[in-house]
Amino acid sequence: xxxxxxxxxxxxxxxxxxxxxxxxxxxxxxxxxxxxxxxxxxxxxxxxxxxxxxxxxxxxxxxxxxxxxxxxxxxxxxxxxxxxxxxxxxxxxxxxxxxxxxxxxxxxxxxxxxxxxxxxxxxxxxxxxxxxxxxxxxxxxxxxxxxxxxxxxxxxxxxxxxxxxxxxxxxxxxxxxxxxxxxxxxxxxxxxxxxxxxxxxxxxxxxxxxxxxxxxxxxxxxxxxxxxxxxxxxxxxxxxxxxxxxxxxxxxxxxxxxxxxxxxxxxxxxxxxxxxxxxxxxxxxxxxxxxxxxxxxxxxxxxxxxxxxxxxxxxxxxxxxxxxxxx
Ligand SMILES: Nc1nc2c(ncn2[C@@H]2O[C@H](COP(=O)(O)OP(=O)(O)O)[C@@H](O)[C@H]2O)c(=O)[nH]1
Ligand SMILES: [Mg+2]
Numbered sequence: 001x002x003x004x005x006x007x008x009x010x011x012x013x014x015x016x017x018x019x020x021x022x023x024x025x026x027x028x029x030x031x032x033x034x035x036x037x038x039x040x041x042x043x044x045x046x047x048x049x050x051x052x053x054x055x056x057x058x059x060x061x062x063x064x065x066x067x068x069x070x071x072x073x074x075x076x077x078x079x080x081x082x083x084x085x086x087x088x089x090x091x092x093x094x095x096x097x098x099x100x101x102x103x104x105x106x107x108x109x110x111x112x113x114x115x116x117x118x119x120x121x122x123x124x125x126x127x128x129x130x131x132x133x134x135x136x137x138x139x140x141x142x143x144x145x146x147x148x149x150x151x152x153x154x155x156x157x158x159x160x161x162x163x164x165x166x167x168x169x170x171x172x173x174x175x176x177x178x179x180x181x182x183x184x185x186x187x188x189x190x191x192x193x194x195x196x197x198x199x200x201x202x203x204x205x206x207x208x209x210x211x212x213x214x215x216x217x218x219x220x221x222x223x224x225x226x227x228x229x230x231x232x233x234x235x236x237x238x239x240x241x242x243x244x245x246x247x248x249x250x251x252x253x254x255x256x257x258x259x260x261x262x263x264x265x266x267x268x269x270x271x272x273x274x275x276x277x278x279x280x281x282x283x284x285x286x287x288x289x290x291x292x293x294x295x296x297x298x299x300x301x302x303x304x305x306x307x308x309x310x311x312x313x314x315x316x317x318x319x320x321x322x323x324x325x326x327x
């Protein structure tokens with residue numbers, strides 16, 4: 001691989017993109033770093049990547065901390081590698097900054113795959129990203145997609161907004177539960193269940209796994225997934241991810257879901273929704289920075305003082321703030 005020559009800085013993008021397509025982990029890492037840095041060169045990167053994207057099946061995994069997402073992700077990577085697939089992994093950690101990377105535990109488990117050239121693993125932090133996952137994650141996904149990954153697994157902690165965002169990014173969303181911790185009813189309350197295409201009850205070696213499966217199936221039959229599209233009933237898989245038990249069933253379920261997405265037209269619908277989110281996130285970011293450029297903090301401070309004092313109504317203040325921004 002020629003990637004050894006690459007240095008930080010301004011290596012020619014066509015060469016970087018070509019190296020990424022040929023599977024250079026260095027080149028892929030460099031491109032994702034450009035995403036994380038919100039590099040001014042990103043625009044050119046994305047122009048070059050756009051025609052190369054769309055081949056990867058995007059799988060989101062979400063669930064409460066400690067439920068076994070990283071362990072399951074790692075087991076899925078092994079399963080897909082046995083099938084000869086190239087796999088990308090994005091681990092989204094909502095708590096640590098970009099430079100901090102993912103939790104140490106995740107890194108250690110993922111270490112199993114660190115030397116496999118058919119696997120790209122990257123951890124990103126969502127904190128500091130404008131709009132959480134909405135801006136940088138889809139761009140990192142594009143890099144892995146263009147680099148020829150057959151699958152991209154995105155792991156994120158289910159902490160409210162994150163699982164909704166992951167569902168808008170993924171073709172298939174896997175929701176993990178474990179017996180005795182954030183059980184099915186808790187998850188239902190948190191709104192996590194609605195985004196699931198596939199359920200995994202992990203830690204089936206523990207007491208209560210069958211109970212959790214029963215609760216889940218009960219809720220499914222009650223039709224809590226009214227929002228789920230016609231023709232797909234989320235299956236419930238039982239796993240012991242730490243031993244790899246049940247992982248083949250999850251892979252089978254994901255394959256059935258992939259086929260259903262293609263046959264039903266849902267795949268295109270989801271991808272168009274993903275694209276809408278991407279465009280909106282980029283447009284909003286640009287509008288905000290253009291607004292700051294044009295008006296500066298001082299203008300906002302002046303308008304805020306006027307609105308607070310009742311000298312101006314907030315609509316007129318907003319008009320003045322965005323005046324000329326899109327011109
Ligand atoms: N008993 C049991 N423990 C598991 C299983 N899968 C994962 N774990 C353990 O649960 C803990 C949390 O797993 P992790 O994958 O980091 O969870 P995450 O926070 O959802 O990513 C770790 O100590 C794992 O070793 C399982 O199937 N059975
Ligand atoms: Mg984890």
